Amino acid sequence: xxxxxYQPVLHIRFEGESFDVPLxxxxxxxxxxxxxxxxxxxxxxxxxxxxFEHYVVDRHQTGNLTIRPQAVFG
Numbered sequence: 001x002x003x004x005x006y007q008p009v010l011h012i013r014f015e016g017e018s019f020d021v022p023l024x025x026x027x028x029x030x031x032x033x034x035x036x037x038x039x040x041x042x043x044x045x046x047x048x049x050x051x052f053e054h055y056v057v058d059r060h061q062t063g064n065l066t067i068r069p070q071a072v073f074g
Contacts, residue, residue, distance in 0.1 A: 008063035012041060014051075023065065030063045041067055 008030060009020040023029055026040040034057045042049040058066040 006063075008065070010037070010041070011064065011066040011068075012045075013066070013068040014041075014045065023063075028065075030059060030065065037065060037067060 008023045010023055010026060010028070011020050012018065021044065026037075026044055028037050028040045032040075037057050038052040038055065039049050042052060052067065054070045055067050056070050058068065060066070
């Protein structure tokens with residue numbers, strides 16, 4: 001039986017698009033700082049890191065991360 005290995009991913013919500021990238025591809029992990037994650041995503045997308053100034057990084061029990069725009073209420 002083939003063994004399947006789980007690779008945590010970063011779910012990216014950026015400018016109306018949504019996609020998943022393995023954390024290993026970005027050279028970050030579940031305990032990386034928010035700034036490290038934002039820098040890695042900026043490099044990956046070839047955009048200035050300032051684009052992520054108002055983004056938040058959510059950490060999930062699965063080891064996955066989500067980077068998304070900060071929610072605005074009211």
